[in-house]
Amino acid sequence: MGILADKRVHRVTLIEGDGIGPEVVRAVRRVVDAAGVAVLWDEQIAGGAAFRKGIASGVPAETLQSIRTNRVALKGPLATPVGDGEKSANVTLRKVFETYANVRPVRELAGVETPFSGRGIDLVIVRENVEDLYAGIEHQQTEGVAQCLKLMSRTGCEKVIHYAFALAVAEGRKSVHCATKANIMKLTEGLMKKTFEEIAPQYPGIRAQHIIIDNCAHELVRRPEQFEVIVTSNMNGDIVSDLASGLTGGLGIAPAANVGDGVAIFEAVHGTAPGMAGLDAANPAALLLSAVMMLRHLGELEAADAIDHALQVTLAEGARTADIARGDEIPMSTTDFTSAVIGNLGRRSAQRSREHRPLALPRLVRRPGQPRGATRTIGVDVFVQSDLSPAALGKSIETLIAGASFRLQMISNRGTKVYPHVADLPDLVDHFRCRLVVHDPAFAATDAEILDLVHRIGRGHVWMHIEKLRDYDGTPGFTRAQGEDAER
Numbered sequence: 435m436g437i438l439a440d441k442r443v444h445r446v447t448l449i450e451g452d453g454i455g456p457e458v459v460r461a462v463r464r465v466v467d468a469a470g471v472a473v474l475w476d477e478q479i480a481g482g483a484a485f486r487k488g489i490a491s492g493v494p495a496e497t498l499q500s501i502r503t504n505r506v507a508l509k510g511p512l513a514t515p516v517g518d519g520e521k522s523a524n525v526t527l528r529k530v531f532e533t534y535a536n537v538r539p540v541r542e543l544a545g546v547e548t549p550f551s552g553r554g555i556d557l558v559i560v561r562e563n564v565e566d567l568y569a570g571i572e573h574q575q576t577e578g579v580a581q582c583l584k585l586m587s588r589t590g591c592e593k594v595i596h597y598a599f600a601l602a603v604a605e606g607r608k609s610v611h612c613a614t615k616a617n618i619m620k621l622t623e624g625l626m627k628k629t630f631e632e633i634a635p636q637y638p639g640i641r642a643q644h645i646i647i648d649n650c651a652h653e654l655v656r657r658p659e660q661f662e663v664i665v666t667s668n669m670n671g672d673i674v675s676d677l678a679s680g681l682t683g684g685l686g687i688a689p690a691a692n693v694g695d696g697v698a699i700f701e702a703v704h705g706t707a708p709g710m711a712g713l714d715a716a717n718p719a720a721l722l723l724s725a726v727m728m729l730r731h732l733g734e735l736e737a738a739d740a741i742d743h744a745l746q747v748t749l750a751e752g753a754r755t756a757d758i759a760r761g762d763e764i765p766m767s768t769t770d771f772t773s774a775v776i777g778n779l780g781r782r783s784a785q786r787s788r789e790h791r792p793l794a795l796p797r798l799v800r801r802p803g804q805p806r807g808a809t810r811t812i813g814v815d816v817f818v819q820s821d822l823s824p825a826a827l828g829k830s831i832e833t834l835i836a837g838a839s840f841r842l843q844m845i846s847n848r849g850t851k852v853y854p855h856v857a858d859l860p861d862l863v864d865h866f867r868c869r870l871v872v873h874d875p876a877f878a879a880t881d882a883e884i885l886d887l888v889h890r891i892g893r894g895h896v897w898m899h900i901e902k903l904r905d906y907d908g909t910p911g912f913t914r915a916q917g918e919d920a921e922r
Contacts, residue, residue, distance in 0.1 A: 447507035453706025454716035455510025461718035481512030492523025533692035545749035561671025598665035689723035746783030813871035813903035851917035
């Protein structure tokens with residue numbers, strides 16, 4: 435008989451995934467059903483099964499429609515071919531449903547011993563989930579130079595930062611750290627830092643602090659107990675959330691949620707472990723804890739707490755699968771571990787457990803992102819492929835643009851100025867950025883003038899792409915190369 439008398443029926447999209455996915459999903463279904471929650475599992479496919487059908491996104495239309503209808507999904511680990519043309523199915527799901535916040539709780543669990551046991555680690559990493567380098571916009575610029583665009587928006591930063599503060603309030607936490615690389619990437623990562631500092635005063639009960647991401651990684655290993663919520667950009671969050679999970683026992687016990695406006699996808703973040711598939715040896719704890727997050731999202735708080743405590747009791751009494759077993763212990767099978775958790779439903783763990791209240795997210799005003807002040811185009815960066823020396827390339831460009839509305843200010847290679855007036859050249863590749871600015875900074879460049887400029891350069895060189903240099907109310911909307919002065 436289930437623990438709950440409440441029989442609200444929840445329809446949830448269920449994706450077994452690849453490798454050990456089917457085994458851990460079956461285990462979680464057993465526990466959720468035993469806890470008395472009425473769930474109609476809508477089984478769909480993604481990942482390897484979709485790739486084998488020739489679906490390059492890794493997610494069939496039927497799966498997408500299921501999630502649109504149900505608004506909640508639980509999924510096992512998904513395989514993504516490395517280095518091939520297929521997209522990550524995980525990234526596809528995040529982007530299609532704009533699940534802008536990846537939420538990764540990191541908590542010390544009873545009975546799972548690590549070098550950090552007893553430190554009271556209990557934090558959540560909230561990672562922006564759809565932008566940054568993971569927008570997936572890459573180009574092979576030349577045969578030996580590839581490019582990936584790092585795109586960050588104010589809207590994207592606002593949404594994930596508000597979520598981090600709202601989570602802190604809902605869980606009774608007192609601090610939020612914003613971790614960025616704003617000291618180097620001053621426009622992209624700097625945008626997150628600036629947005630965080632603008633939003634923080636709206637949450638006066640929460641202590642807000644900015645931290646450089648590499649220092650954050652350092653402090654996570656030195657004093658992880660100082661952190662409660664860390665909000666960060668996509669790639670930074672991908673890395674430090676895995677680091678943090680290692681402090682408390684690894685990915686085998688690390689839950690996660692991808693949360694958007696009206697859609698939430700709960701997942702195991704560990705790999706597919708194909709070598710372990712079918713051996714009844716996988717640890718279902720990560721996906722089980724993700725299901726606990728899902729049940730809280732669905733309002734099934736009593737069942738969520740019951741499962742959470744049952745897992746803690748099971749671990750505290752020495753039940754361990756192969757990934758967390760000690761050297762002299764005989765690990766339990768997936769099936770037996772799951773049965774032990776079910777047998778402990780109704781028992782309470784001595785391990786501290788947070789109260790979880792519903793999140794209260796503000797209703798954000800969606801802005802189209804148009805500039806609010808005076809904006810001028812004062813130049814253009816033209817990226818060209820060339821085997822010439824910087825000096826020869828510079829003279830060639832200057833000859834080609836004679837009579838145009840622009841002058842050549844500098845040429846850089848891999849971000850370092852190489853023309854003019856450079857004594858020591860770095861190792862060069864065949865990918866140069868030519869920065870051209872208007873002769874008179876009081877006048878803005880027109881699109882027609884830029885097209886004429888690119889046409890002139892194209893007479894002598896292969897160009898790959900251009901970037902406008904824009905000025906926003908007197909503030910440059912671009913960075914300078916290493917060695918480039920502020921002359922315009």
